[in-house]
Amino acid sequence: MRFSSDPAHLLAIYLNDHLAGATGGVELARRLRASNRGNDDFGPPLAELCAEIEADRTTLEQVMERLGIKRDPIKPAAAWVAEKLGRLKLNGRLRGYSPLSRLAELEMLCIGVNGKMRMWTALEHTLGSSVPGFDFKQLCERAMRQRSAIEELHLEAAVRALPQAR
Numbered sequence: 001m002r003f004s005s006d007p008a009h010l011l012a013i014y015l016n017d018h019l020a021g022a023t024g025g026v027e028l029a030r031r032l033r034a035s036n037r038g039n040d041d042f043g044p045p046l047a048e049l050c051a052e053i054e055a056d057r058t059t060l061e062q063v064m065e066r067l068g069i070k071r072d073p074i075k076p077a078a079a080w081v082a083e084k085l086g087r088l089k090l091n092g093r094l095r096g097y098s099p100l101s102r103l104a105e106l107e108m109l110c111i112g113v114n115g116k117m118r119m120w121t122a123l124e125h126t127l128g129s130s131v132p133g134f135d136f137k138q139l140c141e142r143a144m145r146q147r148s149a150i151e152e153l154h155l156e157a158a159v160r161a162l163p164q165a166r
Contacts, residue, residue: 012069018119019064020075022057025112029053032105042102045153049109049146056116059139063123066131099161106154110147117143 004010029050036042064071117140124136 011067014119014122015060015064015067015069016072016075018116019057019060019071021112021115022053022060023077025109025116026050026054026057028105028109028112032102032109035105036102041156042153045149049149052142052146053113056139056143059134063131063134066133099157103154103157103161106150106157110150110154113143113147113150117147 029046033043033046033050036046061071120136120140120143123131124140127136129135
């Protein structure tokens with residue numbers, strides 16, 4: 001195993017880790033979209049979020065390509081498997097989707113989007129405008145809007161899944 005403090009090597013590891021996270025995030029967003037497709041309150045905003053999250057993963061791949069960073073095939077595959085295994089959680093039902101499923105999945109999606117936001121911020125701070133064609137500040141702002149939308153959906157999901165104060 002190679003240990004290095006070379007910034008270019010560390011950037012490659014960092015971006016591959018985020019690509020793995022983005023792979024899991026896309027799968028989770030797709031599951032949320034599919035599970036809520038017929039719901040007027042959750043379906044449309046989750047479809048929009050899913051499209052943006054898919055686009056953000058593609059943007060990350062393009063950034064890596066522009067920087068000449070080779071993609072690690074193992075990490076995204078492991079993230080994909082981990083997302084599938086994450087579906088096996090107890091949600092109050094032996095089979096199928098429950099309001100608790102939505103609540104927990106929105107929490108996980110929010111964590112992922114927050115990580116993505118931190119990545120875009122770190123790239124803006126370190127690389128700035130040295131990667132032509134990519135506006136990391138704008139990407140960070142989009143992630144912040146996504147996080148806000150997910151937080152609103154999460155609160156609505158909580159109202160539907162958890163007991164209310166009397």
